[in-house]
Structures are given as structure tokens and as C-alpha cells.
Amino acid sequence: MVGDRSSPPSGGEEELATPIEETTGSALSLAELGLTEAQREAAKSTPELEVGRVAEDRRIHFLLYTKGGDEVAECLPELLRDARKGLGVRPVVGDFVVFRRIGKQPLVVIEGVLPRKSQFVRKRAREGLDEQVVAANIDVVLVLTAMTEEFNARRLERYLSLSAEAGAVPVLVLTKPDLCVTPDEIIAEAGTLGRDVEVVSIDPREAESVEALEPWLVPGHTLALLGSSGVGKSTLINRLLGQSKQLEGEVRKDGKGRHTTTTRHLFVSPSKAMLIDTPGMRELGLWAAESGVRETFHDVDEIARGCRFLDCSHEHEPGCAVQASVAAGALDAGRVEGFRKLQAELGELKTQLARSRKRGRGGKKNRR
Numbered sequence: 001m002v003g004d005r006s007s008p009p010s011g012g013e014e015e016l017a018t019p020i021e022e023t024t025g026s027a028l029s030l031a032e033l034g035l036t037e038a039q040r041e042a043a044k045s046t047p048e049l050e051v052g053r054v055a056e057d058r059r060i061h062f063l064l065y066t067k068g069g070d071e072v073a074e075c076l077p078e079l080l081r082d083a084r085k086g087l088g089v090r091p092v093v094g095d096f097v098v099f100r101r102i103g104k105q106p107l108v109v110i111e112g113v114l115p116r117k118s119q120f121v122r123k124r125a126r127e128g129l130d131e132q133v134v135a136a137n138i139d140v141v142l143v144l145t146a147m148t149e150e151f152n153a154r155r156l157e158r159y160l161s162l163s164a165e166a167g168a169v170p171v172l173v174l175t176k177p178d179l180c181v182t183p184d185e186i187i188a189e190a191g192t193l194g195r196d197v198e199v200v201s202i203d204p205r206e207a208e209s210v211e212a213l214e215p216w217l218v219p220g221h222t223l224a225l226l227g228s229s230g231v232g233k234s235t236l237i238n239r240l241l242g243q244s245k246q247l248e249g250e251v252r253k254d255g256k257g258r259h260t261t262t263t264r265h266l267f268v269s270p271s272k273a274m275l276i277d278t279p280g281m282r283e284l285g286l287w288a289a290e291s292g293v294r295e296t297f298h299d300v301d302e303i304a305r306g307c308r309f310l311d312c313s314h315e316h317e318p319g320c321a322v323q324a325s326v327a328a329g330a331l332d333a334g335r336v337e338g339f340r341k342l343q344a345e346l347g348e349l350k351t352q353l354a355r356s357r358k359r360g361r362g363g364k365k366n367r368r
């Protein structure tokens, strides 16, 4: 069932041009959609409202999966306004929300967002000083990267840091093995980029190949597929769904893809795992990810405890255990450089946030 699609814009936001599409076709229970016990409890405070899960965010309209089937909903303008002021939370894909049906041909209105069990957050690209929640209530982050010149260890460390910060299990999914002459080397390197990080190499075009991801396709679990444009996220989604739901980019001679996917969308796989397709990310700025960075760089972090100075930058200080390890060949210099860069980025972010708070600006606008 679908709500009113022609209602006036709420909260001054512009709707995206492409139409919203319903995707499940069948109703799922809230437990099947992954609702946690804590969220079920939280929903009890508004017994007059129903619960649904955000499958797509079109700025004004949201596609919801509910126990009664798909619904197209709007958001209470106050909710969007509070979120813009940093006083509340704007629903994102993966969120569980409480909603109300109004009128005979019901208008479905989201009135609140239930507490998230996890969220993948990055610094909003290009715009001011703000966070962007990419997906909520995720269990696993599939970080896709092609085994071509696209492969970049430093970029993957960013993804791993933000995934660890999100409290989600990261899996590095290396695609395009057919275009790679030294796959084993790349697979081995990928395995060193985080603590006990799982690495899977697949060709997303091949149904047999993607079976390697089965261990993570747990009913009720949510997997977010992240990575640059053209690495094969939508191709993988289509294979895992067993049907072509998402547009796949054309192959280009340089091995890269255009931005084919433009919105995030949550799908339900035949095994009842939930998969979030996302548009390729050009930038992945850190946002408050201290513990995620420490977790990802656990090896560097442990050795750094042996540095003479507590605030050692591991660059030129005397008694630096990290530099000593690099010199001894026990730590990769590039990885240490990556660690220092992310630490510096976090430091800079902290300074900017403190400055912005002092000015009383709060730094929150257009939260999405």
C-alpha cells in the first residue's frame, strides 16, 4: 500500500527527481526486519503509532517497510526542523521509525526515530562542519574495492576505522579479480589493514562467486555495501537478490565506473538478510572516530605505547618506538603514515568543532 505522493514539500527540502519504487513486494515482521528488543521497548512509549523501517530516503518522501507491506511516508516537519538544528535525529536508511496514518486514503507520517543500535557516520562531503549518517542499524559493512589501481590501502583504513566506530563488523570485499595479475598479494595486504579483518575476493557478476558472502547473510542482519563508484556494489546486490533490481554501471576501458546509483536503498535478500546499496563515495572524511582508528591501527597503537613522549607524533621525536619498529622492518611505513594522517585529521576536526561551538554556531545544518 502506498501513501499520498503528491503532498506539499515539508521542511523546505527538495524531492529527488526519480520516482520512489517499492521493492519488497511482501510484508515482513518487525523481527524479520531486524527490530531489536531495546527498540521494541522504546516504541512502547507511543503505542498509538506503528513501527516501520526506512528503506529509502528521498528527502521529502521515505519508503518504509512495515509489517503490512511497503508504505511511502513523509516526515513530521517538526522532526526535520529539530534535526536541522541538531536537536533531534533525521531518519536515514536503515532507521526504525514510528509513524501514524492520517485520513481515509492514509497519509503516512513519520513522527520519530527509534534509538539506533549502530550507525555509520562520516564527515559530510564538501559542505561545512557536519556529520552525515550514511546508514543506521547495520550489523556488517561490506567495504568493496576493485583489485585494480582502485585498490588503496589508506582509503580502506578509513573505511575500517569508520566501520569499527560504527560498531559494525567490517568485511573487505575485493572485486574484479579477473582484472588483477597479483590477486594473492592484494588479498594478503588487505588482511593486514585492521584487527582480524575478514577479506573475501569475489566477482560480483557471478552467482557462484558471491556465495562466499553467505556467512554474513544472516536473517534479520543488515549489511551496508560501501565503496567507490564502479567497484560492483549494485552488481553484487543484484546477484545476492537473484534478480536485477539495481542499475549496473557500464564497463569503461579505464576500469572505473560512473556514478550509477544515486540513492541509498535497503533490500531484503532471499535469505532474509537486509542489504543497503549506496552511491559510490568520493570522499570519506572521519567524524569522531578515535576508538575506530585505534582499533583499526591496533598494531601501531600498541607499539606507540612504548614511545618516550605521551604525545609523540611518531615523526621525529627521540625515543619513538613506532619509528624504531619501521626502521626494524616490523611496521609498514605507509601504514604509520596513514595512521598519523587520520590522527591529524581527527585533531583538526576537534579544533574546528571547538571553535565552531565557541562561536555558538553548533555546526549542524541540513542534516541528512
Ligand SMILES: Nc1nc2c(ncn2[C@@H]2O[C@H](COP(=O)(O)OP(=O)(O)OP(=O)(O)O)[C@@H](O)[C@H]2O)c(=O)[nH]1
Residues within 6 Å of the ligand: 175, 176, 177, 178, 179, 202, 203, 204, 205, 227, 228, 229, 230, 231, 232, 233, 234, 235, 236, 247, 248, 249, 250, 251, 257, 258, 259, 260, 261, 262, 278, 279, 280, 281
Ligand atoms: N571485470 C569485472 N567487472 C566487474 C566486476 N564486478 C563488477 N563489474 C562491472 O563493473 C561495473 C560497475 O558495477 P556497478 O555494480 O554498477 O558498480 P557500483 O559500485 O554499484 O557503482 P556506483 O553505483 O556508481 O557507486 C559493471 O559494469 C559491472 O559489470 C568484476 O569482478 N570484474
Ligand SMILES: [Mg+2]
Residues within 6 Å of the ligand: 233, 234, 235, 246, 247, 249, 260, 261, 277, 278, 279, 280
Ligand atoms: Mg551502484
Ligand SMILES: [Zn+2]
Residues within 6 Å of the ligand: 304, 307, 308, 312, 313, 314, 315, 317, 319, 320, 321, 322, 323
Ligand atoms: Zn612515537
